[in-house]
Amino acid sequence: MNEFECPTATTVLQAVDWAARKLDGRPGHVSPAGHVSRVESELLLGEVCASSRLGLYLDHDRRLDPLESSRFSALVDRRMRGEPVQYLTGRTEFYGREFEVSPAVLIPRPETERLVDHVRPCLDGVHHERAGSPAVRFADVGTGSGVLAVTLALECPFARGYATDVSPGALEVARRNAGNLLGDRHRRITFMQGSMLAPLDARGPHALDLIVANPPYVASREMDGLPEEVRGYEPRLALHGGEGGLDYHRELIDQAPRYLNAGGMIALEIGAGQSAAVARLMADRRAYGNVEIVKDYNGLDRVVSAQYVG
Numbered sequence: 135m136n137e138f139e140c141p142t143a144t145t146v147l148q149a150v151d152w153a154a155r156k157l158d159g160r161p162g163h164v165s166p167a168g169h170v171s172r173v174e175s176e177l178l179l180g181e182v183c184a185s186s187r188l189g190l191y192l193d194h195d196r197r198l199d200p201l202e203s204s205r206f207s208a209l210v211d212r213r214m215r216g217e218p219v220q221y222l223t224g225r226t227e228f229y230g231r232e233f234e235v236s237p238a239v240l241i242p243r244p245e246t247e248r249l250v251d252h253v254r255p256c257l258d259g260v261h262h263e264r265a266g267s268p269a270v271r272f273a274d275v276g277t278g279s280g281v282l283a284v285t286l287a288l289e290c291p292f293a294r295g296y297a298t299d300v301s302p303g304a305l306e307v308a309r310r311n312a313g314n315l316l317g318d319r320h321r322r323i324t325f326m327q328g329s330m331l332a333p334l335d336a337r338g339p340h341a342l343d344l345i346v347a348n349p350p351y352v353a354s355r356e357m358d359g360l361p362e363e364v365r366g367y368e369p370r371l372a373l374h375g376g377e378g379g380l381d382y383h384r385e386l387i388d389q390a391p392r393y394l395n396a397g398g399m400i401a402l403e404i405g406a407g408q409s410a411a412v413a414r415l416m417a418d419r420r421a422y423g424n425v426e427i428v429k430d431y432n433g434l435d436r437v438v439s440a441q442y443v444g
């Protein structure tokens with residue numbers, strides 16, 4: 135049952151105000167001066183009215199029709215119960231572009247953009263060294279919605295990518311994002327279902343110049359403490375990184391030398407407090423050099439990378 139009914143015959147602006155107040159008052163919600171709630175209200179109403187946030191204000195005194203009112207009420211109700219706004223609208227932004235998301239994928243986080251910024255010079259460098267041929271190749275392991283693979287393919291048009299995931303539902307979303315954003319260049323990315331780098335075995339050893347991944351990294355003991363919006367809605371498969379949180383990092387660091395060219399890079403996103411352990415895992419393997427810990431734009435350790443020395 136929907137507990138939250140948007141008042142009838144309300145205008146666009148009144149509806150935005152109504153939902154922003156509701157969302158601001160929901161239990162456990164902290165939103166400085168209501169900014170977040172207002173943006174969420176605008177995104178949800180924009181979804182119902184097929185309008186941008188600006189478009190809503192240009193049309194602020196139009197009255198919602200009964201269907202719009204009831205669809206808006208239903209979305210506000212679901213948001214009040216904790217469902218992430220990105221799953222309600224089916225969209226999110228990453229690196230300045232709109233990506234489709236669904237409950238089959240992790241909602242991409244802005245922090246992950248740092249991973250893109252960090253690895254781009256590596257792809258550019260290999261491209262210039264090779265004067266364009268053979269093509270630079272990267273793998274995005276655990277691609278989810280495909281944000282990393284698609285963004286790299288767009289930012290580095292000379293590169294070819296492989297994107298793997300164990301989740302067929304995630305790969306469907308990733309393929310659609312590649313189709314929407316890359317158009318007929320979507321074949322630059324080969325999507326493959328399977329665990330970690332195993333789907334690439336058929337391509338032979340040392341076929342990659344870059345391995346990039348934002349692996350699941352929440353430790354078992356931290357899973358229960360995640361906010362309800364994350365724990366209750368995002369796929370566990372995208373979150374849980376094993377007992378200590380680093381099972382996937384360990385496996386990738388172990389496997390990567392079989393797949394990377396000499397001089398190639400592995401770059402992994404990490405969670406809070408994991409940088410030293412991941413850097414140690416890389417440094418302990420003689421196969422790697424130039425181990426680097428990279429901070430995100432909030433000053434927190436976010437990426438650990440290393441070069442495969444061959």
Ligand SMILES: C[S@@+](CC[C@H](N)C(=O)[O-])C[C@H]1O[C@@H](n2cnc3c(N)ncnc32)[C@H](O)[C@@H]1O
Pocket residue numbers: 239240241242243246275276277278279280281282298299300301304328329330347348349350351371372373
């Ligand atoms: C933290 S999410 C990252 C998604 C996306 N790369 C991003 O940054 O938004 C981790 C992804 O790894 C996938 N995954 C989990 N276990 C895997 C495995 N063994 N092999 C490949 N992918 C896996 C999950 O399905 C999920 O899509």
